[in-house]
Amino acid sequence: MTRTAKELAELIGARLEGDGAAEVQGVAAPERAGARDLIYVEAAKHSERAGASAAQVVVAQPGLSLSGKTVLRASNAKYAFAKAAAILRERVPIARGVHPTAIVAPLARVHASASIGPYAVIGEDSHLGEGTEIGAHTVIGAACWIGDHCRIHPRVTLYSGVRIGHRVEIHSGAVIGADGFGYAHGEGRYLKFPQAGIVEIADDVEIGANATIDRGSLDDTRIAEGVKLDNLVHIGHNVKIGVHTVIAAQTGVSGSSTIGDNVIVGGQVGIADHCTLESRSVAGAQAGIPTGKTIRSGQTVWGTPAREIGKFKEIYVWYARLPELAERIKELEARVGKG
Numbered sequence: 551m552t553r554t555a556k557e558l559a560e561l562i563g564a565r566l567e568g569d570g571a572a573e574v575q576g577v578a579a580p581e582r583a584g585a586r587d588l589i590y591v592e593a594a595k596h597s598e599r600a601g602a603s604a605a606q607v608v609v610a611q612p613g614l615s616l617s618g619k620t621v622l623r624a625s626n627a628k629y630a631f632a633k634a635a636a637i638l639r640e641r642v643p644i645a646r647g648v649h650p651t652a653i654v655a656p657l658a659r660v661h662a663s664a665s666i667g668p669y670a671v672i673g674e675d676s677h678l679g680e681g682t683e684i685g686a687h688t689v690i691g692a693a694c695w696i697g698d699h700c701r702i703h704p705r706v707t708l709y710s711g712v713r714i715g716h717r718v719e720i721h722s723g724a725v726i727g728a729d730g731f732g733y734a735h736g737e738g739r740y741l742k743f744p745q746a747g748i749v750e751i752a753d754d755v756e757i758g759a760n761a762t763i764d765r766g767s768l769d770d771t772r773i774a775e776g777v778k779l780d781n782l783v784h785i786g787h788n789v790k791i792g793v794h795t796v797i798a799a800q801t802g803v804s805g806s807s808t809i810g811d812n813v814i815v816g817g818q819v820g821i822a823d824h825c826t827l828e829s830r831s832v833a834g835a836q837a838g839i840p841t842g843k844t845i846r847s848g849q850t851v852w853g854t855p856a857r858e859i860g861k862f863k864e865i866y867v868w869y870a871r872l873p874e875l876a877e878r879i880k881e882l883e884a885r886v887g888k889g
Contacts, residue, residue, distance in 0.1 A: 551575070551638055555607050555620045558588070562633040564609065568620030574607050577635045588638065590631035591616070609634065644683040644701055645670075652684075655692075667704065679716065691727065697753070709765065715753035721781070723760040726751070730764035730771075730787025730805055743767060745787060752776075758783060758799070767805070780817070792829060810847070820854075834859065 553561070556570030578587040580596075580603035590609040591600040600608050600616055607620045609631045624630035645667035648654065652666040655674040660666070664678040667685045673692035678684065682696055685704035690696070694708050697716035702708075706720050709727030720726070732743035747766020751773045757763070758781035765771060769788045773779075777791050780799040785791070789803050792811035801819040803809065809821075810829030818836045821827070825839050828847040833839065838854030845851055852862040 551640060552586075553638065555622065558607075558634055558637065559622050561637055562609075562622065562624065562630045564622035564624040564630055566620070567623060569606075570620075572606050572620045574634075574638060576638055577631070578605070580605065588631070588634055590627045592627040641701075644685045644703060649686075661698075673710065685722070703759075711748040711765070712751070713748060714751045715755070715775075717753055718751055718755045718757075720757045721759040721761075724757050724762070726757070726763045727765045728762065730767055732767050732787060732805065747771065747788065749773070752793075755779075761785075764789075764805075769806075774811075786823070798835070804841075 552573055552575050554570060555572040555574060556566055558574055559566040573586055574588045575586040578589060580589045580599040583589050583603050583605035585604050585606050587605045588607050588609065589600055589603055589605045591597055591614060592611050594614060597614055597616060607622065608616055609622045609624055609627045610616055611627045612623055612625060645665035648666045649668045651668045652670045654660060654666065654672045657674045658672045658676045660672065660678045661680045663681050665683045666672065669686055670684050670688045672690045673694065675692055676690050676694040678696050679698035681698055682700040684690065684702045685706065687704055688702055688706045690708050691710035693710050694712045696714045699717050700714060701719045703720060703722045705722050707725045712727040727749045729745035732745060733740040734743050745765055745767055747768060747770040749763050749765050749771045752775040754776045755773055757779045760781055761779050761783045763771060763785040764787040767787045771785060771787055771789050773791050774793045776794040778796045780797060782800045783797050784802045786803055786805035788806040791809045794811060795809055795813040797815040798817035800817055801815055803821045804823040806823055807821050807825040809827045812830050813827050814832045816833060816835035819833045821839045822841040824842045826844040827833060828845060830848050831845045832850040833845065833856065834850065834852035837852055837856040839856045850859045851857060852859050
């Protein structure tokens with residue numbers, strides 16, 4: 551979609567410097583940009599790249615000099631650039647209309663503007679909202695509710711009773727609403743514990759490819775507004791995740807754990823059952839959080855078992871010196887005749 555620099559500045563809340571009539575059609579990295587592509591720069595060390603780019607319009611932090619360019623000034627250039635990209639880029643449709651091979655149950659309620667791709671299945675009593683798109687081979691189980699303007703990519707599976715808000719995007723291979731890993735042990739064997747809850751996903755959530763979210767046991771699994779889950783993330787039964795939390799790839803969250811608002815969880819983090827990560831806490835990549843542990847608000851933890859980052863760094867330094875310390879101990883033992 552073509553916009554003038556002036557229009558774009560107004561839409562993203564930036565201050566215009568230069569030619570407001572300059573047209574912008576897309577976004578790109580500085581080296582790949584054409585004259586009508588938008589680029590961004592948020593640090594002085596990248597100013598030379600931006601200056602050499604063919605792009606005529608650039609989003610930049612205050613104080614960065616970019617002669618010869620039309621500049622959209624924003625205090626958070628990367629975020630402003632992302633807002634502009636959402637305006638300029640036209641997303642490829644997942645489906646158009648209802649494909650003749652799609653199977654839609656007689657009692658399903660599908661908005662006239664919704665689209666369903668080839669071989670998709672929509673179960674009884676399910677609801678698809680306005681402008682929602684369902685990709686090829688996706689299965690929507692019975693009694694699911696999907697809001698407006700959602701994008702469900704190919705080969706997604708929603709078990710029965712899943713509830714999804716508006717503007718949610720779910721990438722290929724995700725499975726939502728499968729039974730949680732819950733068993734009771736007795737008489738020398740394991741018996742499945744009831745997995746009778748559902749999954750509730752609020753507005754503006756994005757779920758990565760091959761992510762899995764289990765239904766609740768006797769409670770529900772709830773993902774709040776604006777949460778972003780990377781590819782290959784697993785969310786266990788009864789887990790609660792607060793607003794605008796982000797979780798990176800290959801993280802596993804065990805059952806009945808609670809993650810607060812605006813939490814950052816790095817890649818390959820393991821969160822055991824009944825843990826609490828309070829709002830605005832950070833779990834660094836590959837952190838291991840043991841059963842029942844609480845990470846306090848604003849705290850950053852790292853390592854396994856997870857420790858406050860200052861303590862982790864101190865321990866890591868000593869760990870790296872173990873070979874040296876072992877040699878010193880051997881020398882001391884030899885001196886006192888114990889070698």
